[in-house]
Amino acid sequence: MSELSLPQTDLAAQKDLAAQKDLGAQADLAAQADLGQEDLAAARAGDDAAFTRLVEPLRRELHAHCYRMLGSSHDADDALQDALLRAWRGLARFEGRSTLRSWLYTVATRTCLDLVESRGRRALPMDLSPSSDRAVLEDPPLTEIAWLGPYSAGDLAGGPVARYEQREAVELAFVAALQHLPGNQRAALLLFEVLGFSAAEIATMMDTSTASVNSALQRARKLVDEKVPAVTQQQTIREIGNARLEEIVTQYSTALERGDADALVALLTEDVTWAMPPMGHWYSGIKAAMDFAVEVPLTRCPSWRNRTTTANGQPAVACYLGTAPDAEHLGWAITVLDFRGDKICGITSFVGPEHFALLDLPAALS
DSSP states (O other), rough: OOOTOOOOOHHHHHHHHHHHHHHHHHHHHHHHHHHHHHHHHHHHTTTTHHHHHHHHHHHHHHHHHHHHHEEEEHHHHHHHHHHHHHHHGGGGGGGSSSOOOHHHHHHHHHHHHHHHHHOOOOBOGTTTTTOOOOOOSSSBBBBTTTTTOOOOOOOOOOOTTTTTTGGGGGGGHHHHHHHTHHHHHHHHIIIIIIIIHHHHHHHHHHHHHHHHHHHHHHHHHHHHHHHSSOOHHHHHHHHHOOOHHHHHHHHHHHHHTTTTTHHHHEEEEEEEEOOOTOOOOOOSSHHHHHHHHHTTTTTOEEEEEEEEEEETTTEEEEEEEEEETTEEEEEEEEEEEEETTTTTEEEEESTTTTTHHHOOOSSOOO
């Protein structure tokens, strides 16, 4: 007998053990299903703790869906809270013909569609005006514009039936492109391409026909394909590798802190863009972007301290501004970086202290 061969008795024992584990797993699933039915019955009877147990496993992905629909983490908070309240009040109408997950997505999607209709779409500066060739020193925030905001995507994962990974589906380019779609097209695309629902299921969720869903999908895909790069940031990040990516982001952060224009320009593509919502002006091309960098953040801002982080599933830098190197530095902007190869091709600085809490970052550095 070969040293790598197992005696037949051991093989039989292994098969028995595998069978026992399989039966155990089936029993666990059955027990979870029973508990789910018990919680569903209790929730229908008014037990809010049972309702919380039902929805808690889905809360994170539902929140991400609301963000994709609305382009704002704060709006997503409001939408999810409203959707769960609607679900709680309407639980008696859930007849079990679909899964609870499908029903909750129906409620959340309809809630978001109501908000889309009342609040309109969110924008980035490049959606509103041409780029500026030179640094604009007087660039007050445009508070009347509903701006796209950053998102914390730390624990989102991919789904086996979706075209887009969950993290790809919160990348800035994708979420910004979604804002150009009418609400029904936006919802259909997300439910089909990101969440893996069928056209027939989506038709039921949106109270329309399968033909209408397929038509909405066709139009939505055309626009998104025009606006979103073929290679996602997740694919690019994997190609760069964690070590090299960390090196580049650290070099960017350090260049800003030291006011080092040469080090910064070496990191950028020739066609780099730089936007700073809620400021309306933005820059396209390395000449214009570096003119802005030299005129404003590298020289006119007294002192920077930065922290590397992530937002929208992408590398980011949390930028803190102080009046002097030894002064307290207050949260100024969350800068999300887009890459092409190992160069930075897009810089989006979301200016405002309100963004720091979204990413669990301190409001100030002492």
